Amino acid sequence: xxFADSEKDAYGHAKLGGIGDLVSTELKDLSAKFNKGKTxxxxxxxxxxxxxxxxxxALDSIVPMAYGNLALDLILKGIHxxxxxxxxxRYDNLPVExxxxxxxxxxxxxxxxxxxxxxxxxxFEMKPFLLMASEN
Amino acid sequence: xxxxxxxxxxxxxxxxxxxxxxxxxxxxxVTIRANREGYKVIGLRxxxxxxxxxxxDHKADNSNCFEILTDIIVNKAGRxxxxxxxxxxxxxxxxxxxxxxxxxxxxxxxxxNDLTPEVIKNLExxxxxxxxxxxxxxxxxxxxxxxxKGVKVVAIPKTMDNDVPGTDYxxxxxxxxxxxxxxxxxxxxxxxxxxxxxxxxxxGRYAGFTAMLPTMAGAANRCVIPEYKFNIxxxxxxxxxxxxxxxxxxxxxxxxxxxxxxx
Numbered sequence: 001x002x003f004a005d006s007e008k009d010a011y012g013h014a015k016l017g018g019i020g021d022l023v024s025t026e027l028k029d030l031s032a033k034f035n036k037g038k039t040x041x042x043x044x045x046x047x048x049x050x051x052x053x054x055x056x057x058a059l060d061s062i063v064p065m066a067y068g069n070l071a072l073d074l075i076l077k078g079i080h081x082x083x084x085x086x087x088x089x090r091y092d093n094l095p096v097e098x099x100x101x102x103x104x105x106x107x108x109x110x111x112x113x114x115x116x117x118x119x120x121x122x123x124f125e126m127k128p129f130l131l132m133a134s135e136n
Numbered sequence: 137x138x139x140x141x142x143x144x145x146x147x148x149x150x151x152x153x154x155x156x157x158x159x160x161x162x163x164x165x166v167t168i169r170a171n172r173e174g175y176k177v178i179g180l181r182x183x184x185x186x187x188x189x190x191x192x193d194h195k196a197d198n199s200n201c202f203e204i205l206t207d208i209i210v211n212k213a214g215r216x217x218x219x220x221x222x223x224x225x226x227x228x229x230x231x232x233x234x235x236x237x238x239x240x241x242x243x244x245x246x247x248x249n250d251l252t253p254e255v256i257k258n259l260e261x262x263x264x265x266x267x268x269x270x271x272x273x274x275x276x277x278x279x280x281x282x283x284x285k286g287v288k289v290v291a292i293p294k295t296m297d298n299d300v301p302g303t304d305y306x307x308x309x310x311x312x313x314x315x316x317x318x319x320x321x322x323x324x325x326x327x328x329x330x331x332x333x334x335x336x337x338x339x340g341r342y343a344g345f346t347a348m349l350p351t352m353a354g355a356a357n358r359c360v361i362p363e364y365k366f367n368i369x370x371x372x373x374x375x376x377x378x379x380x381x382x383x384x385x386x387x388x389x390x391x392x393x394x395x396x397x398x399x
Contacts, residue, residue, distance in 0.1 A: 001362070001394050001395075001396055002393075002396075009225050009227075010225060010226065010227035010230045010231070010232075011225065011227055011230075011274040011277070013274070013341070016341060016393040016394055017337070017393055018337075019337060019391055019392075019393060019394075019395050019396075020335050020336065020337030020391050020393075021337075022397075023335055023360075023368065023371070023389070023391055024335045026368045026372070027333055027335065027368070027371070027372050027375065028333075030368065030369060030372035031333070031372060031376055033369075033372070034372060034373045034376040034377070035376050035380070040331070040332060040333055040376065040379065041330065041332045041333075042332055042333045042334075042335055043323070043326060043327050043330070043332050043333070043334045043335070044335045045323055045334070045335070045336055045337075046336075046337045047315075047316060047319055047336055047337065047338050047339075048337075048339065049339075050315065050319060051296065051311075051312045051315040051316050051319070051338065051339065051346075052154065052155055052156055052157070052217070052296060052308075052312070052315075052339075053157075053217060053315065054157060054217050054311070054315065055157060055215065055216055055217050056157035056158045056160070056161055056216075056217060056311055057157070057310055057311045057314045058310070059305075059309075059310035059311075060156070060157050060158030060161070060307060060308060060309075060310050060311045061158070061161050063158070063305055063307060063310075064158045064159070064161040064162035064165060064292075064307050065161055065162070065164075065165040066165075067162055067165070067292045067293075067307065068161075068162045068163070068164070068165025068166040068169065068292070069165055069166075069169050071166060071268050071290045071292055072166065072169040072170055072173065072175075074290050075145075075147065075170075075175075075266045075290060076173060079290075080266060080283075080288035080289055080290055081283050081288070081289060081290075082289075082290055082291070083276070083290070083291040083292070083293060083300075083302060083303070084290070084291070084292055084293070084303075085293065085302050085303035085304070085305075086303055086304045086305040087303065087304060088304075089304075094302045094303075096276070096279060096280050096283050096289055096290075096291050097280055097283075098301055098302035099273055099276040099277060099279075099280055099291065099293075099300060099301060099302065100273070100277050100280050101301060101302075102301045103299070103301065103342070104298075104299040104300065104301045104302075104343065105299070105342070105343050105344075105362075105363050106343065106344040106345065106348060106361055106363045106364075108363050108364050111348065112344075112348070112361065112363070112364055114364055116358075116374065117358045117359070117360060117366060117370065117371055117374055117389075118351055118357070118358045118359055119348050119351055119352045119359070121352070128304060129304065130298070130304055130305065130309075130349070131348075131349070131352070132345065132348055132349075133298045133304070133309065133345040133348070133349055134304040134305075135301065135302060135303055135304050
């Protein structure tokens with residue numbers, strides 16, 4: 001991975017950043033090979049913190065409201081050691097240890113077309129709401 | 137500190153890690169519901185830093201560490217992005233010597249210190265019965281640690297990366313995807329005007345969800361993600377084909393910040 005900074009935080013992560021710059025340079029250099037000898041220029045833009053900005057949209061107004069209330073539902077019953085979740089379109093809760101039990105990553109064989117370098121666009125029936133971003 | 141005669145209990149709430157839109161609505165929902173049900177809510181400031189750095193002294197200025205939350209405060213704050221309680225990436229079980237609070241430096245003077253005993257004492261001093269940490273897998277991993285030490289934890293998942301295990305949805309993901317698509321739509325006109333390739337690097341750490349869904353929604357032609365090492369020549373060939381088959385003569389690729397070259 002390409003890192004913007006080698007210093008690691010308390011959780012062991014170094015700050016990622018810079019892969020876009022490398023890809024842009026390589027794409028420009030390689031473009032002529034696939035474009036009859038004529039170079040294509042590249043606009044390189046890091047979206048970065050801009051995607052964190054502004055007011056919450058509909059889902060990020062509704063789901064946090066529900067999660068907050070769900071947390072209180074549990075507390076009022078004296079239940080703890082849980083994490084509130086969305087599962088199969090329903091609000092639910094799981095043991096909090098699930099957070100550290102595994103990693104949630106894109107399922108490549110099911111969702112990513114490695115020949116075309118983009119997602120697959122097939123077999124949507126009964127797929128979860130957020131597709132590959134849902135918990136499998 | 138809590139007056140148990142007038143409240144059913146005390147809930148502590150904090151937001152840790154990266155800020156996202158959606159945190160304030162969650163803080164608002166917890167506060168209003170808790171107050172309705174007769175619970176006091178204490179907002180712990182700056183992720184795990186506030187509950188770590190506070191002083192167990194009624195005369196101390198702990199305004200940077202915690203505050204009582206009310207309907208009036210959260211109704212206003214709940215409309216906006218960011219987090220009213222602020223945040224940090226503090227990990228109380230791994231505090232470097234330089235970051236140990238001054239009043240604890242005599243007791244904790246190793247190179248890296250576990251200040252969990254202080255966190256637990258602080259929670260007890262505040263009278264907190266239940267703790268609601270809102271965060272991604274890092275912030276919540278410390279919540280799991282406190283749970284193993286007997287603290288009553290109910291966690292809420294948050295990350296624009298949407299990669300907290302166990303849940304389909306983490307707070308912040310939708311707005312991130314919304315903003316990504318909006319910004320790409322702002323940028324594509326320049327790409328088209330100049331007939332160029334448009335390369336966009338996006339946050340997502342080790343997971344490719346933040347690149348995959350906007351791409352599927354039509355914001356980009358291709359995406360490369362951390363979960364699959366990509367061949368740059370293959371990408372170049374595809375993007376040039378996309379550009380040349382586009383009447384507007386441009387193409388777009390989304391690159392997750394954690395993506396890696398093949399070789």
